[in-house]
Amino acid sequence: MNWYDRHLLPYLIDFACGLPMVQQQRRQLVPKAHGRVLEIGMGTGRNLPFYDRSRVTRLVGVDPAMQMHHLAQKRSQKAGIDVELMGLSAEQLPTADASFDTVVCTYTLCSIPDAVQALREMRRVLVPGGQLLFCEHGRAPDLGVRRWQERLQPLWGPLAGGCQLGRDIPDLLAEAGFSANTQSAYLAGPRPMTFHYWGEAQAD
Ligand SMILES: C[S@@+](CC[C@H](N)C(=O)[O-])C[C@H]1O[C@@H](n2cnc3c(N)ncnc32)[C@H](O)[C@@H]1O
Numbered sequence: 001m002n003w004y005d006r007h008l009l010p011y012l013i014d015f016a017c018g019l020p021m022v023q024q025q026r027r028q029l030v031p032k033a034h035g036r037v038l039e040i041g042m043g044t045g046r047n048l049p050f051y052d053r054s055r056v057t058r059l060v061g062v063d064p065a066m067q068m069h070h071l072a073q074k075r076s077q078k079a080g081i082d083v084e085l086m087g088l089s090a091e092q093l094p095t096a097d098a099s100f101d102t103v104v105c106t107y108t109l110c111s112i113p114d115a116v117q118a119l120r121e122m123r124r125v126l127v128p129g130g131q132l133l134f135c136e137h138g139r140a141p142d143l144g145v146r147r148w149q150e151r152l153q154p155l156w157g158p159l160a161g162g163c164q165l166g167r168d169i170p171d172l173l174a175e176a177g178f179s180a181n182t183q184s185a186y187l188a189g190p191r192p193m194t195f196h197y198w199g200e201a202q203a204d
Helices: 003-016 020-032 066-079 115-125 143-159 169-175
Strands: 035-040 056-062 084-086 100-106 126-137 178-186 195-203
Touching: 003 066, 020 100, 020 126, 020 195, 035 115, 066 084, 100 115, 115 126, 115 169, 126 169, 126 178, 169 178, 169 195
Parallel strands: 035 056, 035 100, 056 084, 100 126
Antiparallel strands: 126 195, 178 195
16 A cells, blocks of 8 residues: 555545535434444544434444544544444455344445445345445536546546546445435535435345
8 A cells, every 4th residue: 555545545535524515414314323333434434423322232334444443443432432443345244144224334335346246245234124324426417527527537536545436326226236215416516526325225
């Protein structure tokens, strides 16, 4: 791993993931998590302050980027919520089938190399009737914006930890066997980066 990815990227991601409109998305989504919760790609722990501690019985976080874990641990202490943080990739979870009530995945499907495989794993570990809570940026509906997503991708990807600007989140969810109640809209900011999809998904 190069110097940029190890030392600078965690703070840049933490900054971008803490922008006000992003925090507002978290505020709406994350308190819905309940029971045994698995958070995919916990990053610097930006969701931690938004969990409803009275409804969460166990919180496990996975993220292969160990250089972000210390920031997530700090946030967990500050938020007063315990998290079992593991340096794992979402594509292969060493977790029993049907062992979580809620999976939380925010701003992470853009960065997971095999997002469909990761979503299949999320589906596998959810109990029947369990929910995936998601909020992601992705493929814009407007052709002009999509062209910018394609133009910017070669520069953006290496600078943003492999983030793909144009992932079609509803398609990925459907391919992995989720049926989703999805909202979508542009949020504030540059349009190639800010078309959002969010909602709740259940196994078909
Ligand atoms: C833009 S950050 C978002 C962090 C956090 N989810 C949030 O909402 O602030 C993307 C995260 O996806 C993580 N990631 C990348 N590949 C992954 C994988 N294969 N499995 C799980 N997480 C992954 C990155 O390490 C990074 O922490």
